[in-house]
Amino acid sequence: MTIRRIGRKASVLFFTCLWLLFSGCGSQASSNVVPAQKQETVSAQEPAQKQETAAPDAKSAAALTYITAADDFSNLNLDDPSRPVYDRYTLGERRAKGLPTVLPPIDPYEKHKTAYLTFDDGPDEKNTDAILNILKQEGVKATFYVVGRNVNAYPETVRRIFNEGHALGNHSYDHDYDRLYASVDNYLEEMEEADETIYNLIGMRPLITRAPGGRMSHFTEAYDAAVTVNGYVEHDWNVSSADSDPNGPVAQDFIDNIARQAAMDSAIILMHSSSGHEETVKALPEIIRVLRERGYTFGVVTPMTPQPW
Numbered sequence: 001m002t003i004r005r006i007g008r009k010a011s012v013l014f015f016t017c018l019w020l021l022f023s024g025c026g027s028q029a030s031s032n033v034v035p036a037q038k039q040e041t042v043s044a045q046e047p048a049q050k051q052e053t054a055a056p057d058a059k060s061a062a063a064l065t066y067i068t069a070a071d072d073f074s075n076l077n078l079d080d081p082s083r084p085v086y087d088r089y090t091l092g093e094r095r096a097k098g099l100p101t102v103l104p105p106i107d108p109y110e111k112h113k114t115a116y117l118t119f120d121d122g123p124d125e126k127n128t129d130a131i132l133n134i135l136k137q138e139g140v141k142a143t144f145y146v147v148g149r150n151v152n153a154y155p156e157t158v159r160r161i162f163n164e165g166h167a168l169g170n171h172s173y174d175h176d177y178d179r180l181y182a183s184v185d186n187y188l189e190e191m192e193e194a195d196e197t198i199y200n201l202i203g204m205r206p207l208i209t210r211a212p213g214g215r216m217s218h219f220t221e222a223y224d225a226a227v228t229v230n231g232y233v234e235h236d237w238n239v240s241s242a243d244s245d246p247n248g249p250v251a252q253d254f255i256d257n258i259a260r261q262a263a264m265d266s267a268i269i270l271m272h273s274s275s276g277h278e279e280t281v282k283a284l285p286e287i288i289r290v291l292r293e294r295g296y297t298f299g300v301v302t303p304m305t306p307q308p309w
Ligand SMILES: [Zn+2]
Pocket: 120, 121, 171, 175, 212, 213
């Protein structure tokens, strides 16, 4: 009798688990359901070998939320600003396999009123997680341009960014302007080092990058050319919260700055999630509210995101 009851309970539990598994109930991915066709495209491109290199939880949770670039980058013509795009190869692997590193000409997303919240310089021990909590609560995806040495210091936060369907971008390994802008070779070395740090953690390489201090302020033609040859897609910003202003700005300043500037169809908004940016965390819910009020939806930066200028 008792054994039969246990057996019945076990089978109810089994079928409940099965239902939860297939309905995606309770997982972050479920709030981000994509058409079945796209889900297949993504998972079909996941080589089994790569699934072993990344943390299994990271793979399962994020698998439905990102797009994997084709070997020849031929699938980068999508019009879906809600999903990040990653490469399954490092640049070193692409070179070794004779695969292209240069991206083909890419059509930017068609005109949508899209706001791209971008957070540079993280992750850190506190603010990046607080930002992720707010984004989760608001159902908003964002882009995190991370610094390689911080990726090493806070790997769990990087996994969380990836798992929760946000985009990870490369923001150099150590963010040292003197070194980065002393030579193109230094710059590329740093970018590749950051790539590999991220890749070792999540089994994917970001295609998007942001030059520390911005491309507009630091790049010469030689830098532009080197970045292109290596398939990095660089995005500066066209809306600045000015949250790294040295004069101690507060949350309301960032809200006002963004409200004043955000009028374009494609607004790439600069903020920071690193240590010391508590005011950015404080401002974020109101920033999201203001942008929504203006008719923006939120996207993540990909190679198809229109350039800000
Ligand atoms: Zn930076």
